[in-house]
Amino acid sequence: MGAVDWLRTTTPGLLVLCGLAIAVLLFAIIKVKLEPFIALLLTGLGLALAAGLPVSKIVGTAIKAGDSLLETGFGGILGHIAVIIGLGTVLGAILERSGGADVLTGKLLNLFGEKGAPFAMGLLGLIFGIPVFFDIGIFVLAPLIYVAAKRGGRSLVLYAMPMLAGLSMTHAFLPPHPGPVALGGLLGVSLGWLILMGFVCGLPGFVAAGLVWGSYIGKRIHVEVPDEFLVRKEDEQTAPDEGERVSDGSGGVATKTVTVTPPSVGLIGAIIAIPLVLILGATFGTQLLDKDSQLLQVLTFFGTPAVALLIAVLIAFYVLGVRRGSTVQELSELTAESLRPVGMLLLVVGAGAFFGKVISATGIGTALADTMSAAGLPVIVLAYIISCGLRIAQGSATVAIVTTGGIVAPLVASQNYSQMSIALIAMAIAAGSIILSHVNDGGFWIIAKYFNLTVKQTLQTWTVLETILSVVSFAVAAILFAIVS
Structure with a gap:
């Protein structure tokens, strides 16, 4: 067998090939300073060709791609997140x-x-993370992190990591x-x-990764909040009122002071809760209602993340914009700017x-799984x-879990495990699915861009956080499994 065939057809060869591709990608981004979009595209195409994938599979044909x-x-990925983002x-x-x-961050x-602000951000991530997908949680909560970091005058990392740990857990x-949910069906264990x-397994991991590690690394890597991340400028944020010029009746111009009352915490909380409640309604409706139910169809439509967020945006436009004096044109300009x-x-x-996708298509994932199971x-x-x-x-937590x-489902079925033991096996799978998030994970790039991190900083913060969350949660699951099995 030649060297090329060895690289393309054996598990060690595929590991070497994919490892080299990742090393080249990191070198291009970190050392050469190539834009990540270009580096990812070039490296992905290069890996696909090196792995011997057909050109028609890589880029399609001139007629159909x-x-x-x-x-x-x-x-x-973009079909899922573009509208949501x-x-x-x-x-x-x-x-x-x-x-x-x-207002909400101040509360x-x-x-x-101030010292407990990172904990507050972590709690926010835990609560909001239950009903919404990881990426949606980032998109909704990131502005709060920006404001907290700006007001606290400390690193964006210190506030972002606890929130991300909560969402990831x-x-x-x-x-x-x-x-x-998929594990429940595959392994035959109840959702309860x-x-x-x-x-039980995730919270210790959250504490270790989000609070302990987040506090440690947040004091050592300082990342500022860029001005463009805050749509309102700092002088606008602190202004208690606005001056409106009006005629004083004698040809002169006087200034009329108009007090701008900030929205209430309850109102802001309700607007944030709208998409969460709609999405949660659709999720639990799927579990509790018959698939042909008319109510389920309604819940599914309004609970689709894009629809739920659109409803929240329209309500916010009215109650926080139009009703407070903003014109439709001003709201359109705000939309374009953001x-x-x-x-x-x-x-x-x-x-x-x-x-x-290219890494997955090389067959490395299947080959590795077969080797491990033996x-x-x-x-x-x-x-x-x-x-x-x-x-x-291959980067996807959900793909790794499923x-x-x-x-392992046939292995679990062949043993007389209790529901608790099977649930702990499921937790081990879930813990493994989040380890070592790196450049082939879409979430890695979302976090890097949303929190103003370089690739190196993202590896130092987010990648380590995910690994700690994974290892600690698995350790808890393994200890409990050894006790009850």
């Missing part, structure tokens, strides 16, 4: 411009104090998120046990998804290692 890795890689960005902008983000800071370990064990930074974000995330390890350790390998190889669940 819709099924190619290039288009499905970009389109698959746009609407979430606009919602964040109107909340910020109205002063709502200041949290007053409640927990709920997304990986708790129903109604797709991964844990998954929710209970999700909290969406300007989104273009590069979408390109980077799409290119990252393409890179991950090693004869304890089932909970085996489940964790396979899930880790799939996560590192694939690993399918691999």
Whole structure:
């Protein structure tokens, strides 16, 4: 067997090939300073060619390219997040411009104090992360993180990491998120046990990764909040009123003071809660109602993230804009202004998804899973290692969870495990699915762009956070499994 065939057809060869591609990508971005969008695109195409994938599979043909890795890689992720990112960005902008983000953040800071602000952000991530997807939570909560960091005068990392840990923990370990729900069906364990064990295993990981690590690294990596991240400028935020010039009746001009009352915390909370409640209604409706139910159709329509966010944006436009004196033209200008930074974000995330798609198409994930399953390890350790390998190889937590669940399901079924033991195996799979988030993970690039991090800083902060969350949560699951099994 030649060297080329060895690289393309064997598990060690594929590992070497993918490892080299990732190393080249990191070198191009970190050392050469190449724009991540270009670097991801070039490296993805280079890896696909080196792995021997057919050109028609990589880029399609001159007549049809819709099924190619290039288009499905970009389109698959952007079809899901483009509308959500746009609407979430606009919602964040109107909340910020109205002063709502200041009010809510101020309430949290007053409640927990300046020293407790990172904890408040983590709690926010945990609560909001239960009903919404990870990326939606980032889009909705990021403006609050910006304002908290600006007001606190400390690193954006210190406030962002606890919130991200909360969102990541709920997304990986708790129903109604797709991964844990899929594990319930694949392994035959009730959602009630998954929710209970999700909290038991996930919360220690959240504390270690979000609060302990987030506090440690947030004091060592200082990241400022760029002005363009805050739609309202600092002088506008602190102005208690506005001056309106009017005629004084004698040909002169007087200044009429108009007091601008900030929106209430209750109103801001209600606007933020609208998409969460709608999405939660659709999620639990799917679990509780008959699939042909008319009510389920209504809940599904209004609970689709894009529709739910659109409703929230329209309500925010009215109660925080029109009703407070803003014109439709002013709101349109605000929308355009807030969406300007989104273009590069979408390109980077799409290119990252393409890179991950190419890695998956090389067959590295399947080869690695087959090798691990033949090693004869304890089932909970085996489940964790396979899930880790799939996560590192292809980037998607949900894909890692579903694939690993399918691999270990026959092993679990052959043993007389209790529901609690099966739920702990499911937690091990979930823990493995979030380890070592890096350049083939779309979430990696969302976090880098949303929180003004370089690639190196994202690896130092977010990647380590995910690994700590993974290892600690798995350790809790493994210890409990050893006790009850």
